[in-house]
């Protein structure tokens with residue numbers, strides 16, 4: 001697989017404080033890379049550094065295998081982006097706005113309607129952008145970024161402020177881009193559910209540092225389960241099972257065990273029954289992706 005974006009020890013400080021620190025991102029061709037992190041984690045700053053809009057204090061950005069600083073024009077000519085809210089002239093129509101960008105970027109004229117069709121604005125081209133809904137404005141921004149049919153599309157929180165239907169539409173649109181047009185997508189969000197539904201790979205950033213990077217499947221693999229056992233005498237049960245090599249924690253009215261195999265659950269249950277300790281419940285609790293995200297971003301635990 002070809003690397004489309006890679007950063008090496010990318011860092012940015014504001015007023016002496018790191019907001020991005022030693023970040024190594026790797027986005028491969030054809031991926032939808034979800035860049036996930038809570039508000040203020042450093043996502044926008046990172047994307048701006050990748051696009052040359054903000055100068056890093058340290059580190060290297062490479063796009064399409066070429067160092068950004070030495071190949072700026074070439075890289076930007078093959079990259080589309082939507083960072084923060086789209087910029088447009090509200091008193092002009094959608095089509096007029098697109099035409100301005102088309103001329104500035106020297107993109108073939110036919111791409112204008114093609115991009116508008118993809119974002120499903122082709123029936124609204126003569127409406128003034130001031131009269132567009134938020135979702136339509138956002139789609140216009142994506143059409144502008146798409147117009148040159150770039151090899152790489154960078155979108156910073158493109159669904160911010162949209163209602164669920166609008167979010168769904170943009171999600172489906174983005175999902176279709178790698179296959180239909182061979183576009184690699186780097187998209188940021190602070191919403192795990194968003195990234196979960198769209199991304200093939202994910203990078204989780206917190207306080208400017210990468211906490212996890214890998215495929216969505218690898219992230220999901222982290223969701224190991226716990227076993228909860230509730231008995232009529234948890235204290236006795238805990239002591240007995242500890243003596244048999246099963247470590248547990250008391251949570252609520254249950255004992256919680258990590259990483260128990262089926263055979264071990266059978267053994268633990270048998271020990272309790274043999275010792276005349278009544279077992280009321282044995283339950284499995286799977287860690288959700290949400291729990292993993294909170295573990296990674298809430299407790300500042302690095303992988």
Ligand SMILES: Nc1ncnc2c1ncn2[C@@H]1O[C@H](COP(=O)(O)OP(=O)(O)OP(=O)(O)O)[C@@H](O)[C@H]1O
Pocket residue numbers: 014015019037038039040041042043044045046190
């Ligand atoms: N120009 C700037 N001057 C000073 N501090 C800045 C500047 N830009 C960003 N920061 C700080 O850097 C940190 C990261 O900001 P950034 O916008 O990159 O986060 P983010 O992950 O994109 O969050 P959000 O989702 O809220 O936009 C924040 O603490 C922010 O206040």
